[in-house]
Amino acid sequence: MEDKNLEFRRRMAAFYEGVGDFLPHLSINCVIFGFNGEKLKVLVTNPFMTKTWLIPGDFIFKSESIDEAAYRSMRTQLGLEDIFLRQFRTFGESDRSFSLEMDEMFQLTHVAPNDYAWFTRRFVTIGYYACVDLQKSNPKPNVMFDSVRWIDIDEIDMLGFDHEDIVWEARRVLAKDIMDLPVIANLLPKEFTIPELQKLHESILDRDIDRGNFRSKILRTGILVKVGERQTASTRRPPGLYRFNMQQYEEVLQEENKIGF
Amino acid sequence: MEDKNLEFRRRMAAFYEGVGDFLPHLSINCVIFGFNGEKLKVLVTNPFMTKTWLIPGDFIFKSESIDEAAYRSMRTQLGLEDIFLRQFRTFGESDRSFSLEMDEMFQLTHVAPNDYAWFTRRFVTIGYYACVDLQKSNPKPNVMFDSVRWIDIDEIDMLGFDHEDIVWEARRVLAKDIMDLPVIANLLPKEFTIPELQKLHESILDRDIDRGNFRSKILRTGILVKVGERQTASTRRPPGLYRFNMQQYEEVLQEENKIGF
Numbered sequence: 432m433e434d435k436n437l438e439f440r441r442r443m444a445a446f447y448e449g450v451g452d453f454l455p456h457l458s459i460n461c462v463i464f465g466f467n468g469e470k471l472k473v474l475v476t477n478p479f480m481t482k483t484w485l486i487p488g489d490f491i492f493k494s495e496s497i498d499e500a501a502y503r504s505m506r507t508q509l510g511l512e513d514i515f516l517r518q519f520r521t522f523g524e525s526d527r528s529f530s531l532e533m534d535e536m537f538q539l540t541h542v543a544p545n546d547y548a549w550f551t552r553r554f555v556t557i558g559y560y561a562c563v564d565l566q567k568s569n570p571k572p573n574v575m576f577d578s579v580r581w582i583d584i585d586e587i588d589m590l591g592f593d594h595e596d597i598v599w600e601a602r603r604v605l606a607k608d609i610m611d612l613p614v615i616a617n618l619l620p621k622e623f624t625i626p627e628l629q630k631l632h633e634s635i636l637d638r639d640i641d642r643g644n645f646r647s648k649i650l651r652t653g654i655l656v657k658v659g660e661r662q663t664a665s666t667r668r669p670p671g672l673y674r675f676n677m678q679q680y681e682e683v684l685q686e687e688n689k690i691g692f
Numbered sequence: 693m694e695d696k697n698l699e700f701r702r703r704m705a706a707f708y709e710g711v712g713d714f715l716p717h718l719s720i721n722c723v724i725f726g727f728n729g730e731k732l733k734v735l736v737t738n739p740f741m742t743k744t745w746l747i748p749g750d751f752i753f754k755s756e757s758i759d760e761a762a763y764r765s766m767r768t769q770l771g772l773e774d775i776f777l778r779q780f781r782t783f784g785e786s787d788r789s790f791s792l793e794m795d796e797m798f799q800l801t802h803v804a805p806n807d808y809a810w811f812t813r814r815f816v817t818i819g820y821y822a823c824v825d826l827q828k829s830n831p832k833p834n835v836m837f838d839s840v841r842w843i844d845i846d847e848i849d850m851l852g853f854d855h856e857d858i859v860w861e862a863r864r865v866l867a868k869d870i871m872d873l874p875v876i877a878n879l880l881p882k883e884f885t886i887p888e889l890q891k892l893h894e895s896i897l898d899r900d901i902d903r904g905n906f907r908s909k910i911l912r913t914g915i916l917v918k919v920g921e922r923q924t925a926s927t928r929r930p931p932g933l934y935r936f937n938m939q940q941y942e943e944v945l946q947e948e949n950k951i952g953f
Contacts, residue, residue, distance in 0.1 A: 456715050457816060497784030497816060521782045521818050523758030555718060555758060557782050557816075 438574045439479050443542065450549050453490040458556040459501045460488040460594070461516065462601035465565035465581055466618040468627050471634040472581040473598055474570060475590065476508075479577055480540040483532070483591040486598065488556065501559045509570040509579065515617040516561045519604040522597060523555040529592050560601040562617035584634065606636050612680050622658055624670040625649065654680045699835045700740050704803065711810050714751040719817045720762045721749040721855070722777065723862035726826035726842055727879040729888050732895040733842040734859055735831060736851065737769075740838055741801040744793070744852040747859065749817065762820045770831040770840065776878040777822045780865040783858060784816040790853050821862040823878035845895070867897050873941050883919055885931040886910065915941045 463474035463486070475484045489504035491497055498518070505511040530551040537547045565581070572579045582589070587598045608614050609632065618631060629645045649655060656676045660669040724735035724747070736745045750765035752758055759779070766772040791812040798808045826842070833840045843850070848859045869875050870893065879892060890906045910916060917937045921930040 454717050454814075454816065457717065491784070491816075493814065494786055496786045497782065499786070518782065521758065521779065523752070523818070525755055525757045525760070553715075553754065555715065555752075555818075557784070 435479075435574060439540070442574055443546065447546065447549075452492055452494070454493055456552055456554055457491050458488055458554045459491060459497060459504060459559060460486055460522075460556050460597055461501060461505060461559045461561055462486055462598050463505075463511075463514075463561040463563060463570075464601075464605065464618060465563050465568070466631050466634065467565050467581075469630060469634075471584040471602070471631075472565065473584055473587060474509075474579060475582055476572060476579045477577045478536065479575055481536040481577075482539070483536055484582075484589055485591050486594045497557050501557075505561070508573050508575065510573075511561075511563070511568060511570055514561050514563050514568070515613050516559045517608075518557060519560050520558045520600055521555060522558060522593070522600075525553070527555070527593065528553045532591055556597075558597055558601060560605060562605075562614055564617065564620055566620055602635070602637075609635055610684060612675065612677065612684070616675055622672045622674050624661060624672060625655075626670065628673075652679070652683045654683050696740075696835060700801070703835055704807065708807065708810070713753055713755070715754055717813060717815055718752050719749055719815045720752060720758060720765060720820060721747055721783075721817050721858055722762060722766060722820045722822055723747055723859050724766075724772075724775075724822040724824060724831075725862075725866065725879060726824050726829070727892050727895065728826050728842075730891060730895075732845040732863070732892075733826065734845060734848060735770075735840060736843055737833060737840045738838045739797065740836055742797045742838075743800070744797055745843075745850055746852050747855045758818050762818075766822070769834050769836065771834075772822075772824070772829060772831055775822050775824050775829070776874050777820045778869075779818060780821050781819045781861055782816060783819060783854070783861075786814070788816070788854065789814040793852055817858075819858055819862060821866060823866075823875055825878065825881055827881055863896070863898075870896055871945055873936065873938065873945070877936055883933045883935050885922060885933060886916075887931065889934075913940070913944045915944050 465472040465474065474487065476487055477484055487504060487508055489500060489508065491500040495503065498516070501516050501518075505514060505516070528551060533547055533551045534544070537544070537550075570579050584598075584602065587595045590598065605614065615628075615631065619628070625646055626642075628649070629640055629642065632645070633640055654676055655673040657671050658674055659672045661672050663669050726733040726735065735748065737748055738745055748765060748769055750761060750769065752761040756764065759777070762777050762779075766775060766777070789812060794808055794812045795805070798805070798811075831840050845859075845863065848856045851859065866875065876889075876892065880888070886907055887903075889910070890901055890903065893906070894901055915937055916934040918932050919935055920933045922933050924930050
């Protein structure tokens, strides 16, 4: 603990030396979605020595693009490499600053108010969402955070600042983007069952889908390739295991787009 | 001309006094779409005494939200009130600054380099698109512009800075949003013919649509209400005039959303 505390203070000092290298009043935030076979999950972080839970975020170096800032932040804060990230909206209310919340957070870490003035400014934040395979991604927080964890999409009212609103908006866009292959494919393991795929759709759209309809509709499109059966202890018929036929998916997607008037 | 020149200098001076009131490194840009019954159009502006054509843009006061900045800018720069505006993407490449272009522009207006240093910084710009009824909207440029005009969507390579890229991206999003009622309804007069509606879709999607298919598909949805016939000099059967059945449109849209898997 002593070591981590020292490292944290060293980082804060380094941060303040580097403040001039950031674009002022600008930040990025990432809503990282995962799926555990049952529910949509969101990755949240707990900044060092605070009781606040937030989605990951960072500032933007003057020398990097906003996309680069998002990828760098995922890599250096959480050790997440090569993930699927998509910009979805910029949040810029005139009163978007969090002085009170910051006072509480930083008093807990015994940092003097002058030393966190930067954080209390108005920030316009550029929102990204990410879709990751929960089984494969193993986020490891750096020293700025006490811990990270996955929460259910319906637990996001625990988030600080306006991060609940940001997650809601990301989920709304995710539902709009649900036909995009990378969105769905990155949330699932390479092989999955049709009920799992249906649960993912239900979880993103926040409504039930008829089981028979879903199965027949999706098989009819030809976007799934059967690769085997899932071994279970049960004596019931084992569920089929599928993967996406990427080429067919692209074609179906183009056809779907033409369905509009 | 003399008067306008003086007024321009007065505005530039006022602008520089106000620079501290803007969020640094941040701007908004608006892609204003219209439709003349044949083609998708984009509103472009010609800054005072320059040869450059740009889409409208502005800076963001520290006291206003990014949305407010977009609406204010449409109102004060172009006299456009109550238009349909939607944020679609933020552009933030690390090399997004236009020193060379600015040198050329401002030398033409005989402004000293120091006096336009603000404009040559890196800017992250938040893109909005607008859909307006060409027949009703009558943009009037303020003193900062020599003129404004509507150009065809396929003429946008004439635009300065990276504004061609911004318009392309806006059009890509417009095509994705084509099922949204406000997008379509705001581009059309209140009453329109089915061929006009089809041309609008073709112009947004940048491809031909089969005439018979389009007609039968759209009539089947019930989103159109026939209100009469367009009077023409021709002896051919006059084309039907329609307006949207807003309630039915909402219902169809929800059904369409359910078509996905």
